[in-house]
C-alpha cells in the first residue's frame with residue numbers, strides 16, 4: 001500500500017518536473033496519407049476533423065514506406081503468410097523471408113553474414129551487450145554523440161567505457177593511448193549523426209583502430225538507403241566497409257519499414273545470434289514485414305533517383321534557410337537541425353508551427369541532446385517541393401522571433 005502510494009507520488013512529481021521544464025512528451029497523432037507523402041492528417045487533441053499538414057521530421061527519408069512496390073509486397077505477403085511470425089526465431093519463427101533478407105543485407109554491406117532484430121535499437125543494445133561481454137576486460141571507446149541504444153548495450157555490458165569528444169580523433173587517440181595495450185578494444189561510432197547531421201571520418205577512425213588493435217562497430221542507421229553507389233551507407237560511399245568489423249543498421253528509416261540488423265564476420269554474427277537475449281527470447285518480425293523490406297531494398301539498390309533527389313532537396317532546404325537568414329547547424333547530410341535553445345521555447349516554437357501553420361517539426365530536447373542545445377530537426381525528403389520549402393521559411397520567420405530579430 002505504502003509502496004504504491006510512494007511510487008505514484010514519485011511518478012507524478014517527475015512528470016510535473018518534466019512539464020515545468022518543457023520536456024514532457026506529447027505524441028501528436030499523425031495519419032500518413034500513403035499516396036501523398038509527406039502530407040499527413042493531424043488528429044488534434046480536442047477532437048474535431050483531422051487537419052491536413054506537411055511533415056518535416058519523418059524518418060521515412062525516401063518515402064519508401066509509401067512506395068507502391070513496398071505496399072504491394074507487404075499486402076501480398078500478408079495474404080500468403082498471415083500477419084505475424086508466430087514464434088521466436090528458435091521456435092517456428094524463421095521463414096525463408098527472414099533468411100533471404102539476412103543474406104541480402106550481408107551482400108549489401110559486403111559482409112559474410114547478417115542478423116535481423118526487431119528494431120535498430122534492439123540490434124545495437126543486444127549486439128553490443130553480447131560482444132562486449134565476450135572477452136574479459138574489454139574497453140569500448142564511444143563517440144560522445146552515440147545513440148541511446150548503443151549506450152544502453154555498452155552500459156549493461158559492464159565493460160570499461162571511454163567517451164571521446166564527438167568526432168574528435170585527437171581525443172580518441174589520447175584515450176586509446178592511455179588504455180592498457182593488452183585490453184581488447186572496441187571503437188563504437190555512427191556514420192551520420194542523428195541530431196547533428198554531421199558525418200564521421202571513417203578511414204581516420206579505422207587507422208586508429210588498426211594502430212591500437214581495436215575492432216570497429218558502426219551504426220549506419222541514418223545512412224542506410226541514402227548514401228553510396230547502391231545505398232548501403234557511408235561505409236560504401238567512402239569505400240570503408242572492408243575496414244569496419246560490424247555494421248549496424250535499421251530498416252525503419254531509409255528503407256521505410258521496421259527492424260534492425262548487424263552485418264559482419266560469420267563467427268561474430270553467429271555468436272550474437274547464439275547468445276543475445278534480444279534476439280533469442282522475442283518473436284521474430286512478421287514474414288510479410290521482411291518481404292516488404294526486401295522489396296524496398298531491391299528498389300533502393302536498383303534506382304539511385306530517390307537518393308539523388310533527396311540530396312538535391314536537402315541542399316535546397318539549406319540554401320533557403322541561408323537565404324532567409326535563419327540559423328542552422330553545419331550539417332553535411334539530409335538532417336538539418338535549427339538551433340532553438342531552451343526546452344520550453346523549442347517546444348512552443350514546434351507547437352506554433354503545427355497549430356498556426358500546419359507544419360510538423362519535431363523539437364529535440366534533453367536528454368536526446370545536452371541542455372541549452374535544443375533544436376528543431378528538419379529532414380527533407382524527395383517529395384518536399386519548392387513551394388513547401390517556401391511555406392516553411394515563412395512559418396519559421398513567423399515563429400522564431402529570436403532569429404527574426406537577429
Ligand code: PMP
Pocket residue numbers: 119120121122124147149190194219221222250251252259260
Ligand atoms: N541508432 C540511431 C543512431 C538512431 O537514431 C536510432 C533511432 N532513431 C536507432 C539506432 C534505433 O533505430 P530503430 O528506430 O530502428 O529502433
